[in-house]
Amino acid sequence: MKNISTTLVAKNKSHLLFLTLILCGCSSLPLNKEGNNVIVSTNPATNNCKYIGEVVGSSGKEPSGFWTSNKDLTISAMNDLRNNAGKLGANYVQMISVGIQEHYNVTNIGNAYHCIDIQNKK
Numbered sequence: 001m002k003n004i005s006t007t008l009v010a011k012n013k014s015h016l017l018f019l020t021l022i023l024c025g026c027s028s029l030p031l032n033k034e035g036n037n038v039i040v041s042t043n044p045a046t047n048n049c050k051y052i053g054e055v056v057g058s059s060g061k062e063p064s065g066f067w068t069s070n071k072d073l074t075i076s077a078m079n080d081l082r083n084n085a086g087k088l089g090a091n092y093v094q095m096i097s098v099g100i101q102e103h104y105n106v107t108n109i110g111n112a113y114h115c116i117d118i119q120n121k122k
Contacts, residue, residue, distance in 0.1 A: 034086025057081025060105035
């Protein structure tokens, strides 16, 4: 009797873990404090901006990308880009490329800048 109940408990725990992983994979990545201060645009940076480097933001991949909505994948990739730019000290990103691969992976690439004119507006 103990072997059957132990097996059922183990199965229930594994099912609960699987459901938790699925639900966690369905939501978008949040912005961190630094990423919240980053503006993203396709417009070139102004002359008051210093180039910091290239940044990449991505979301999806296997297996979570299969059951995450396109909207959440897109938001997560943008938030990842902004968070990564913020870690470098950037406050502006000129978006260079957006890639969607087989509807379960989004990757954004941009040039990160620190702009004085943006800092003064905050």
